[in-house]
Amino acid sequence: AQKVTQAQTEISVVEKEDVTLDCVYETRDTTYYLFWYKQPPSGELVFLIRRNSFDEQNEISGRYSWNFQKSTSSFNFTITASQVVDSAVYFCALHNTNAGKSTFGDGTTLTVKP
Amino acid sequence: DAGVIQSPRHEVTEMGQEVTLRCKPISGHNSLFWYRQTMMRGLELLIYFNNNVPIDDSGMPEDRFSAKMPNASFSTLKIQPSEPRDSAVYFCASSLVPLAGSYNEQFFGPGTRLTVL
Numbered sequence: 001a002q003k004v005t006q007a008q009t010e011i012s013v014v015e016k017e018d019v020t021l022d023c024v025y026e027t028r029d030t031t032y033y034l035f036w037y038k039q040p041p042s043g044e045l046v047f048l049i050r051r052n053s054f055d056e057q058n059e060i061s062g063r064y065s066w067n068f069q070k071s072t073s074s075f076n077f078t079i080t081a082s083q084v085v086d087s088a089v090y091f092c093a094l095h096n097t098n099a100g101k102s103t104f105g106d107g108t109t110l111t112v113k114p
Numbered sequence: 115d116a117g118v119i120q121s122p123r124h125e126v127t128e129m130g131q132e133v134t135l136r137c138k139p140i141s142g143h144n145s146l147f148w149y150r151q152t153m154m155r156g157l158e159l160l161i162y163f164n165n166n167v168p169i170d171d172s173g174m175p176e177d178r179f180s181a182k183m184p185n186a187s188f189s190t191l192k193i194q195p196s197e198p199r200d201s202a203v204y205f206c207a208s209s210l211v212p213l214a215g216s217y218n219e220q221f222f223g224p225g226t227r228l229t230v231l
Contacts, residue, residue: 044225102162104158
């Protein structure tokens, strides 16, 4: 069985603050992929990043950065200098390559206030 | 590229009626996923196709739900008979899996908001 836990249900910050969204996963597989998706108020799901289980390098893309730590089964997402347009629900997801299953966390609702 | 296309965008029906949701994946993608999103249960994977073949349908809630993928460019999700608890947003997503064991991001359609009265 696999599981993704996003313990933070809702986060509210003021514009320009940094914010970290936590993601902890469980899987028995040695090969898997982790993802972050964004769901803005308009409702569509937008891909942000993919990481495979063998690549623990952190990644930075503009104001976004991701910290993958296999030792703690975590894949945290940080937004630096948040903006109002970052307000959305963010989902962390785990994909099992063997069974083709995708498991999503419950999502974290981020509200960035001006 | 037009992206993943879903129709209808909104569907309102009465309990007991048959509902058919449609999805056209991105051309060239070989994997297709149907998800359901509700406030109570979050985002749930219902079924996953690879090369038009259903790989895992363990997420399909009950026999009232069925999904088909007759060809690489079309899939349907059918609910018969529909019930009020089926009200949700249903997303279709597609992906390209170039090699066995590899995996790429899923591209989601805009979703179909289903309301069963």
